[in-house]
Amino acid sequence: MTFAAALTERTRRLQTRLCVGLDPRPGAYRDAAHLRAHTLDVLEVTAPFAACVKPQLAFFEALGLPGFALLEEVCAAARLLGLPVILDGKRGDIGSTAQAYAQGWLSGPHAGDALTVNPFLGFGTLTPFVEAARANGGAVFVLVKTSNPDQADLQGGGVSERVAAEVARLGAGEEGEYAGVGAVVGATHPRDLAAFRALMPRALLLLPGLGAQGGAAAELAPAFHPGGTGALASASRAVGYADGLDVTASREAARRLRDELNAALG
Template identity: 65%
Template structure:
C-alpha cells in the first residue's frame, strides 16, 4: 500500500522531502541533455528524498519523446525504491475518468499515486479512488492549493464551510472507508499556506498531505510542522525547480546539495 510504503521510507531515510521533476527544455542544449540531467538528478537525490513527483505537463509538452522519458523516470524510480506521485491534476466524468485512472495508475508510465481534481463533483473522484485501491496506490485530492488565486473558488462559502473545507471532509470520509491507519486518499495542501495547515490536518487525520511550494514558490520549511502527524509522518513537502535547477550550470551535485538542505530544514522544523 502506497501510504504505508511512503511512511516507512520517511522513517527509514528521515526525510519528508518530495523531489519534483519539471524538465524544462529552455534550460538545456538538447533533448538528450535534458534526459540525462533529469535521470541523473533523480539518481543523485534518491537517498535524500521520500518520493518523487514528475509534473506531467512538462513531459507532455515534450511530445512522444517526453512520454518515453516519463516511462524511464518511473522505471528508474521504481528500481531505486522511490514511490512515484504523478502530478497530473486529472478529473473528468464517467468512462473518461475511468480511462484517466487506468492510464496513470496502471501500466509502464504509471505512478504509485496521482493528483486529482475534485471540482467536477465528488462522484468523479471514485474511479480514481477505486483504481488506486486496486493497484495498492493512492490519489492526492486538490484541497487547498499553493497558487495565489486559489481562494477565488476554494475560499467561497458552501453552506457552513468553505469549498476547500467541504473537499477536505470528503477526503476524510473516503479515508474512513478503509478503517484506521493511513488512507489511500491523500490531499494537496499548499506549503505556502502555513497558517492553515493545522486546520486541514485536523480535518483529514488519516490523509497523507502533499505540500507543494518549497523552493521557488517561497514556502518556509520552519512553518510546516503543523502538517505532520506525531512521529514526523503523514506529509511530504515538494520542491522542484529549487532542486532540479538549483544551479544555472545544471550541476547535479548542486541539486543533491539543495535536496539535502531542504531535508535538514524540514527535520529541524519538526525537532523544534
C-alpha cells in the same frame, strides 16, 4: 505494500519528508538528450534525501512521444531506487473519461504509484480514480487548497474545507496507518495546515510550493503527526535547478531541504 505504507516506511527509515519534483523544462537544455540525462541524473543524486519523487506530467507531455518514453524511464528508475512515484497531473473528468485517465495514470508502464486529482467537477468524478488506486495499491492526492495565490477565487468560502471533509470520508475505513486518499495543501498556506490536519487525520498531505513558490520548511510542522509522518513537502525548481544545471547543487539542495524539514519537526 501500498503506496501509503511504503511512503511511511521510507520516511521513518531515511528520516526524510521531502518530495522531489521533476519539471524538465526544454528551454534549459541543448537538446532532448541533454534534458533526458539531466532529469535522470537529478533523480539519482537526490534519491537518498527523498521520500518520493513527483514528475509533473505537463512537462513530459509537452515533449510528445519522447516525453512519454522518458516518463517511463523515470518511473522505472525511481522504483529501482526504492522511490514511490506521485504523478502530478491534476486529472479530473466525468464518466468513462475519468475511468480512462485513471487507467492510464494508475496502471501500466508509465503509471505512478499515486496521482494528483481535481475534484472540482464534483465528488463523483473522484470515484474511478479512488477505485483504480485501491485496485493497484496506489493512492490519489485530491486538490484541497493549492499553492498558487489565485486559488482563493474558487477554493475560498469554505470550499476547501468541504473538499477536505470528502477526502476524510473517502479514506474512512481503510486499513493501515494512512488512507490511500490524500490531499494537496500548499506549503504556501502555513496558517491553515493545523486546521486541515485536523479535518483529515488519516490523510497523507502533499505540500507543494517549498522553495521557489515561497513555502518555508520551518513553517510546515503543523501538517505532520507526532514522529514526523503524514505529510510531504514538495520542491521542484529549488532542487532540479538549484544552480542552473549543476547536479551537485541539486543534491545539496535536496540534502538541505531534508535537514530543514527535520529541524522544523524537532
